[in-house]
Amino acid sequence: MRIGGLQKLTLLDYPGKVACTVFLSGCNLRCPYCHNPGLVLPEQSEGSEIPEAEVLSFLERRKGTLDGVCITGGEPTLQPELPEFLEKLRRLGYAVKLDTNGTNPAMLKALLQERVLDYVAMDIKNSPSRYAETCGGIDCLSRVRESAALLMDGTVDYEFRTTVCAPLHTPRDMEELGRWLKGARRYFLQPFADSGALVGGGVSPLSEDEIKALRDSVLPYIPNTQIRGQ
Known part of the structure; x- marks a missing residue:
């Protein structure tokens, strides 16, 4: 396991749980707005990885204090040791929460069948017509569709x-995603x-009104659509 970081306490990452977050190194996408280059490109963090035994020892000590563990990345499903x-x-x-970009449906299916989640x-990068563009030119839509x-x-x-930003996400894109x-x-x-x-690079934040317009484009198709943090 390539463990790139450990957040020992989070009240936000796992809905309804007091949890910690384990960050796994390596990702197969290159989304321009990603703010974790050290996890996406693990060669940038060589020598700073945390041994699995150290993480398990921490979790052993925190039994009864923590309810859950969030597994995030990078992209966790790239690591063959993940099920174990x-x-x-x-x-x-x-309790276990997995964050994934959905590009490894075979691993996701195995984890679901083994009942370890x-x-x-699951990150949905954009509408189908702009998916590869948003992932840094990587064609992964068919696998993402399978995972969804x-x-x-x-x-x-x-x-x-x-995660929405300009110029990648527009109301038209969100309507397509909602359908x-x-x-x-x-x-x-x-x-x-x-x-x-x-x-x-080449991306910038959207205004509050622009994000609300994106939400309104999705709502007819997914009624439980929310802006995180509001």
């Missing part, structure tokens, strides 16, 4: 979410904030 690691978390008594937050269908047809609790994911359980728009350290 999640099983260890379950044996410690933790309690909640999945697994969640919508399954029993594990989930959310879809999109694609019509009837989804819940969907969040996450405003992009420029951290100054991005994977790419």
